[in-house]
Amino acid sequence: MNIVVCVKYVPDAQAERTFNASDNTTDRENVDGLLSELDEYAVEEALKIVEAGEGEVTVLTVGPEAAADAIKKALQMGADKGVHVSDDAIHGSDAVATSLVLAEAIKKIGDVDLVVTGMASTDGTMGVVPAMLAERLGLPAVTFASELTVEGSTATIRRDGDASTQTITATLPALVSVTDQINEPRYPSFKGIMAAKKKPVEQWSLADLGVDASQVGLDAAWTKVESFAARPPRTQGEIVADEGDGGAKLAAFLTERKFV
Amino acid sequence: MAEVLVLVDHVDGKVRKTTSELLTIARRLGEPSAVFVGAGFDAAKETLARFGAEKVYRVESPEVLEHLVVPQAELLAQLVADKAPAAVLVPSSPEGKEIAARLAIKTESGLITDAVDVQAADGGVATTQSVFAGSYTVSATVTKGTPIIAVKPNSATPEEAAGAAADEVLDFTPSDAAKGAKVTESKPKQATGRPELTEAAIVVSGGRGTAGDFSKVEDFADSLGAAVGASRAAVDAGWYPHTSQVGQTGKQVSPQLYVACGISGAIQHRAGMQTSKTIVAVNKDNEAPIFELVDFGVVGDLFSVLPQATDAIKAAKD
Numbered sequence: 001m002n003i004v005v006c007v008k009y010v011p012d013a014q015a016e017r018t019f020n021a022s023d024n025t026t027d028r029e030n031v032d033g034l035l036s037e038l039d040e041y042a043v044e045e046a047l048k049i050v051e052a053g054e055g056e057v058t059v060l061t062v063g064p065e066a067a068a069d070a071i072k073k074a075l076q077m078g079a080d081k082g083v084h085v086s087d088d089a090i091h092g093s094d095a096v097a098t099s100l101v102l103a104e105a106i107k108k109i110g111d112v113d114l115v116v117t118g119m120a121s122t123d124g125t126m127g128v129v130p131a132m133l134a135e136r137l138g139l140p141a142v143t144f145a146s147e148l149t150v151e152g153s154t155a156t157i158r159r160d161g162d163a164s165t166q167t168i169t170a171t172l173p174a175l176v177s178v179t180d181q182i183n184e185p186r187y188p189s190f191k192g193i194m195a196a197k198k199k200p201v202e203q204w205s206l207a208d209l210g211v212d213a214s215q216v217g218l219d220a221a222w223t224k225v226e227s228f229a230a231r232p233p234r235t236q237g238e239i240v241a242d243e244g245d246g247g248a249k250l251a252a253f254l255t256e257r258k259f260v
Numbered sequence: 261m262a263e264v265l266v267l268v269d270h271v272d273g274k275v276r277k278t279t280s281e282l283l284t285i286a287r288r289l290g291e292p293s294a295v296f297v298g299a300g301f302d303a304a305k306e307t308l309a310r311f312g313a314e315k316v317y318r319v320e321s322p323e324v325l326e327h328l329v330v331p332q333a334e335l336l337a338q339l340v341a342d343k344a345p346a347a348v349l350v351p352s353s354p355e356g357k358e359i360a361a362r363l364a365i366k367t368e369s370g371l372i373t374d375a376v377d378v379q380a381a382d383g384g385v386a387t388t389q390s391v392f393a394g395s396y397t398v399s400a401t402v403t404k405g406t407p408i409i410a411v412k413p414n415s416a417t418p419e420e421a422a423g424a425a426a427d428e429v430l431d432f433t434p435s436d437a438a439k440g441a442k443v444t445e446s447k448p449k450q451a452t453g454r455p456e457l458t459e460a461a462i463v464v465s466g467g468r469g470t471a472g473d474f475s476k477v478e479d480f481a482d483s484l485g486a487a488v489g490a491s492r493a494a495v496d497a498g499w500y501p502h503t504s505q506v507g508q509t510g511k512q513v514s515p516q517l518y519v520a521c522g523i524s525g526a527i528q529h530r531a532g533m534q535t536s537k538t539i540v541a542v543n544k545d546n547e548a549p550i551f552e553l554v555d556f557g558v559v560g561d562l563f564s565v566l567p568q569a570t571d572a573i574k575a576a577k578d
């Protein structure tokens with residue numbers, strides 16, 4: 001079983017995230033980055049599948065030089081090898097271009113049975129790269145898995161929807177996106193951290209993938225951020241301490257605002 | 261006037277409110293044509309007509325829904341090619357976004373998700389989105405192909421406008437490649453009788469502070485006719501279903517009123533409620549970060565504050 005896990009390097013959600021005023025892209029330089037927390041679930045799930053059977057887990061990231069950190073973390077968790085696609089031309093790429101680069105990289109890795117992704121990145125939070133990637137690779141996708149089993153050539157997931165809980169199957173090769181309900185990602189062990197240092201990481205450029213620079217980056221994006229503005233901070237309203245009348249005061253506030 | 265395709269969100273013909281919102285938005289951009297997949301069109305027709313759908317393209321084949329999103333993306337791609345619409349609007353739900361993502365690649369068109377406003381702009385469509393856990397507002401346009409916009413619930417007030425809702429049954433068969441994934445079992449959820457979380461005007465949520473007892477939160481919610489939400493801590497503890505989780509990895513809600521009870525206000529929770537119009541919190545800890553956001557806060561024990569408020573609201577209503 002050859003599994004590729006797509007992981008994204010994102011600005012830390014706990015930090016002040018912002019945009020570059022020059023081109024309206026996400027500021028990735030001045031904010032510390034890390035492996036998107038939601039992609040840890042994808043790494044963990046892939047490791048569990050391989051540990052229960054056999055195979056190999058490759059982590060793939062498309063991102064700037066610093067994105068090597070995301071690969072490192074996944075290798076420390078236990079993934080076997082990494083692929084880092086980096087190219088100056090990629091800066092400012094939208095989901096469409098990112099999915100193109102990921103798709104070409106997966107084709108180059110070759111002979112992949114299962115692609116695992118997170119449910120959404122913690123910066124863009126669009127949650128569309130997995131479906132775009134599956135579309136480009138011509139793969140069936142089962143998304144938002146809260147449970148995954150792979151048996152023979154079938155992947156089966158459980159998806160908790162609003163109206164129903166569904167069981168969905170797909171024939172391999174397939175793409176699966178996982179939610180944060182699926183498992184509890186492991187912390188890298190000391191042994192894992194030491195072992196990661198010797199694991200191979202391939203560095204690929206766009207040329208290595210046969211992708212033309214004109215197909216990616218800000219100028220190739222199919223959408224354009226025209227402007228951005230910080231939301232005015234909410235001004236704190238009235239805070240009362242409950243002295244036996246907190247509930248009555250709350251009801252009075254809601255009545256005054258016509259919610260009752 | 262160019263057509264604007266609206267993918268109808270419905271359960272057996274019961275049309276969800278988001279669809280009337282999308283039809284209202286579609287009228288700003290052109291002439292709304294609804295796309296209806298599945299059974300129950302007779303029940304849906306009246307609503308679609310009332311909110312201005314001139315045409316309804318429909319496909320009845322059960323195969324389309326069994327195989328999840330790919331057939332629907334193929335269907336929309338076929339319509340985009342045939343009708344050259346001014347835009348395609350879908351609900352910004354996980355399923356809607358997945359359909360939109362595949363459609364974008366198939367039709368080489370720009371996609372914007374999570375729009376909270378959509379307006380006609382010079383030669384196209386301009387959207388507003390709320391990003392980075394609601395701390396920024398971004399306006400964006402589509403620069404290639406047919407604008408595909410996934411629109412969040414509550415992004416427009418549904419306005420009625422009579423449409424013909426003339427239906428046309430389409431001849432459509434999904435490709436074999438579209439059948440790679442299949443729903444093999446579906447267990448319906450029990451209805452709570454409360455409004456749907458993302459559509460509700462008022463949401464009352466409980467967190468770890470409930471210590472597992474949501475009854476006070478539910479009673480208070482019911483006195484206001486509200487939906488009930490939960491923090492991830494409450495969901496992870498098994499106190500409330502995951503489908504009720506509010507936040508980054510749960511539902512993003514933007515109601516008129518959001519009441520957080522026993523919730524600290526972590527960034528991931530804020531990401532799902534920060535754009536609510538009015539925010540209220542009840543929390544024992546006066547330093548809980550949730551208080552930074554509130555229009556009104558009570559520092560106190562939810563087990564005494566909520567029942568008192570519930571009684572006062574019920575009394576006011578009688």
Ligand SMILES: Cc1cc2nc3c(=O)[nH]c(=O)nc-3n(C[C@H](O)[C@H](O)[C@H](O)COP(=O)(O)OP(=O)(O)OC[C@H]3O[C@@H](n4cnc5c(N)ncnc54)[C@H](O)[C@@H]3O)c2cc1C
Nearest residue numbers: 467468469491492493507508509510522523524544545562
């Ligand atoms: C990748 C990732 C995704 C996440 N996604 C989400 C998400 O979608 N949604 C989400 O909510 N969280 C999410 N989280 C978790 C988030 O970081 C917090 O851990 C979570 O929101 C905390 O829930 P809480 O506020 O209920 O619990 P706590 O932080 O423990 O807060 C409980 C609060 O209750 C108060 N309290 C206790 N007893 C009472 C009482 N009797 N009366 C009144 N107040 C009382 C306490 O003072 C405290 O402020 C995510 C985390 C990660 C890492």
Ligand SMILES: Nc1ncnc2c1ncn2[C@@H]1O[C@H](COP(=O)(O)O)[C@@H](O)[C@H]1O
Nearest residue numbers: 006007062117118120121126127128129
């Ligand atoms: N630049 C990237 N490199 C690798 N994987 C990515 C990248 N961007 C997105 N992904 C994958 O796609 C998922 C959804 O991302 P998004 O559509 O951006 O919300 C993530 O959880 C990752 O698994």
